[in-house]
Amino acid sequence: MKDFASSLGNKKKFLILGCGFSGNFFARTIRRLGYKAFTSSRSENKDPNSFIFNSERDLIPNEKIFDGVTHILSCIPPDTNGNDPVLASLQSQLQKLSLEWVGYLSTTGVYGNTDGDWVSEIDRPNPLQKRSQKRLNCEKEWIASGLPVQIFRLPGIYGPGRSTFEAIGSKKIRVILKKDQVFSRIHVADITNAIIYLLQNKDSLKFYQIINIADDEPCSQIEVIKYCYDQLGLKMPKPILFEDAKNQLSPIAQSFWMENRRVSNQLLCKTLGYKLVYKNYKEGLKNCFLNIKK
Numbered sequence: 001m002k003d004f005a006s007s008l009g010n011k012k013k014f015l016i017l018g019c020g021f022s023g024n025f026f027a028r029t030i031r032r033l034g035y036k037a038f039t040s041s042r043s044e045n046k047d048p049n050s051f052i053f054n055s056e057r058d059l060i061p062n063e064k065i066f067d068g069v070t071h072i073l074s075c076i077p078p079d080t081n082g083n084d085p086v087l088a089s090l091q092s093q094l095q096k097l098s099l100e101w102v103g104y105l106s107t108t109g110v111y112g113n114t115d116g117d118w119v120s121e122i123d124r125p126n127p128l129q130k131r132s133q134k135r136l137n138c139e140k141e142w143i144a145s146g147l148p149v150q151i152f153r154l155p156g157i158y159g160p161g162r163s164t165f166e167a168i169g170s171k172k173i174r175v176i177l178k179k180d181q182v183f184s185r186i187h188v189a190d191i192t193n194a195i196i197y198l199l200q201n202k203d204s205l206k207f208y209q210i211i212n213i214a215d216d217e218p219c220s221q222i223e224v225i226k227y228c229y230d231q232l233g234l235k236m237p238k239p240i241l242f243e244d245a246k247n248q249l250s251p252i253a254q255s256f257w258m259e260n261r262r263v264s265n266q267l268l269c270k271t272l273g274y275k276l277v278y279k280n281y282k283e284g285l286k287n288c289f290l291n292i293k294k
């Protein structure tokens with residue numbers, strides 16, 4: 001990665017709203033690159049760079065937090081009504097700032113089911129699930145806000161500490177077989193690195209408001225599970241046919257199996273020239289495996 005600090009100038013201040021799995025990875029990376037990054041969470045913690053933001057309890061950050069903020073990344077999902085919690089609580093505050101860039105982490109769920117076909121940013125969203133309809137509504141709210149927003153549509157996120165290895169370890173795994181079903185994925189490091197790449201090259205690259213960040217190789221879940229069992233030197237349990245398993249699945253787990261699509265990364269990786277760190281699940285899981293072996 002080229003020198004981020006010099007390529008962005010040094011007077012940048014990032015707010016990361018929602019410091020969960022992806023937000024935390026992003027914050028740690030840009031701090032390592034020499035940037036100020038403040039992060040929100042819903043409850044108090046020991047991190048001196050963290051502040052409280054909880055839209056459900058109307059806990060709004062002190063105005064001082066926003067002083068000099070140039071970049072915002074929101075990693076917060078829609079509220080129960082399908083509105084964006086950040087815009088609902090903080091829009092007027094954000095509008096007063098001289099923001100250079102706002103990133104919003106969305107989901108590829110907005111594309112709905114394509115029966116395994118590829119989808120790209122030019123395809124019309126067709127969300128099947130209620131939660132994806134809410135997400136699409138949040139995307140629309142961000143665009144309508146007039147803020148300099150860039151929306152990143154993400155498939156299943158995994159990385160060190162949150163991968164199939166942990167699911168196997170906690171015995172939460174179900175080995176389900178559904179013919180021709182694939183899922184797209186992204187390693188958390190590629191979310192961060194792709195965003196940093198786009199920020200570093202902002203002046204030379206055409207600006208796209210909506211960008212998928214996905215790896216090169218959508219594949220079946222069983223392939224991924226089998227790979228992890230092999231790495232662990234364990235025998236994978238016998239797969240259960242989806243038709244037999246579905247009644248035991250929670251509604252949310254069932255809903256994931258209702259959508260079958262391959263998410264294209266051509267805009268990010270071909271048109272814009274980002275080079276994935278982990279181009280497929282094997283590369284990404286090797287990195288996760290190093291983490292569990294530590």
Ligand SMILES: NC(=O)c1ccc[n+]([C@@H]2O[C@H](COP(=O)([O-])OP(=O)(O)OC[C@H]3O[C@@H](n4cnc5c(N)ncnc54)[C@H](OP(=O)(O)O)[C@@H]3O)[C@@H](O)[C@H]2O)c1
Binds near residue numbers: 077
């Ligand atoms: N996980 C996936 O596979 C996946 C796939 C595609 C897209 N996405 C979406 O991409 C984004 C990042 O994903 P992630 O898995 O990294 O998220 P995550 O770990 O679940 O973190 C979500 C963050 O949002 C904060 N938050 C939630 N509701 C809030 C509210 N009402 N007010 C203030 N803060 C709130 C949480 O606060 P606390 O830290 O206090 O809990 C947390 O920091 C999310 O919007 C997620 O829905 C996720």
